[in-house]
Amino acid sequence: MIITVTLNAAIDRTLAVPSFTLGRRHRAVEQTTMAGGKGVNVARALKLLGQPVIATGFAGGATGTRIIEHLTEQSILNDFVxxxxxxxxxxxxxxxxxxxxxxxxxxxxxVTEQELALFVDKLLYLAKGAELCVFAGSLPRGVADDFYARMIGELRTLGVECVLDSEGEPLRQGVRARPDLVTPNEPEAEELVGHEFVDPVDRLRALGEIAELGARQAVLTLPDGCIALLEGPGGERELWRATLEPLEPVSAVGSGDAFLAGYIAALYQGRPTPERLAFAVACGAESTQHFGAGTLDPRAVERLVPTVAVERITAAEPLAGIVGGA
Structure with a gap:
């Protein structure tokens, strides 16, 4: 079982507005409303990919009721506080x-201390039957920045693999708890390591810096794919690049969540590294063809997978120290 944690779940409304201009009155030509938040989006995509997943987090008021109703309508197992x-x-x-x-x-x-304590109890209970947990998105008010870090520590002692997809201070502190995988986009990675990326080598070096901060593995998502620092079969670090010619998007909202779901699905199935990366990139790209975050067509994903270019990056001089022993 895979757990996705969305502490700041939402009702996501996406509007298509041609020639959108600030300060003008517009009419939407298309719209969709669904349960959202990064972890919820990941859960939706995992469900569509046929993986066993349960979504948890916080849900409050009438909006919280709608979130749970949307998930239930989509047959996504959920257990929110x-x-x-x-x-x-x-x-x-x-x-x-x-x-x-x-x-x-x-x-x-x-969120109150009592509500947070209830969630911790729920998560630790769910973790007893889980192999992997995804912590995704922002933290609601009342939750300390080190919460992801503390939960990653708790779950790792239970033998649950932990994936972290957040930003800012929660990501910075969470990385120190040695999650099994972090998946920032470029702006999130720049903030995490404390400097901007000028060229491709900067991005590759940043993966090593993220590992030095504590992450066991790191994937940096990019508009045309990703670069990744992953553990090889013997525990050694390997650098990889996966690219796909970007598709003309209908909506890119949530494409990173679909990418993460694809990677987790392939990981859960035991696929080798090149297949995991190709499948993840294909999921992220295919999701841009739909309105609504975390929505994808598994058959279309499979058709895209062979078009993803995946290559192992060898350790040239500028990359010395990034690859090799973990």
Whole structure:
């Protein structure tokens, strides 16, 4: 079983608005509303990929009820802690004429110490039957920045693999707890390591820096695929690159969540590294053809997989010290 944790779950509303301009009145030509938050999106994609998954987190008020109802309607197993304050609503505006998207995410509810304690008890109970747990997204108010780090420590002692997909201080502190995998995009990775990336070598070096901070493995997602520092069969570190010509997007909202779901699905199935990366990139790309985060067509994903170029990166001089022993 795979657990996805979404502490700041939401109702996500995505609108297609041609020629979107600030300060103007517009009419949407298409819209969709569904349960959201990064972990929820990952759970949706995993379900579509046929993997055993349960979504958990916080759900509050009428919005929280809608989140649970949406997941139940999609046959996604879920077990959320109900809280007093209202869960958030997030809105994404996609301009189909340019492909530009604008996201507005509400701050979300404040969680009490008692509600947080209930969630910890629930997560530790669910972890007894799980092999892998994904901690994804932002933290609601009232939850300390080190929460992911503490939970990663708890679950690793239970033998549960931990994946972290967050940003800012929760990501920084979470990495120190030695998660099995972190999957930042480029801006998140730059913030984590404390400097901007000027060229491709900077990105590769950043993977080594993330490993030095504590992550066992790291995947940096990019518009055309990803680069990754992963453990080889003998525990040695290997650098990989996977690329795919970007598709003309309908909406890129949640494509990173679909990428992560694809990687986890392939990992859960025991696929070798090149197949995991190709499948992940194909999932992320295919999801851009749909309206709604975490939505994809598994058959279309399989058709894309052979078109993903995956290569092992050898340790040239600028990369000395990144690859090799863990």
């Amino acid at each position: 109900r809280i007093r304050e209202e869960s958030r609503t997030s809105t994404a505006v996609v301009d189909p004429t340019t492909g530009v998207q604008t996201e507005i995410n509400e701050r979300g509810p404040r």
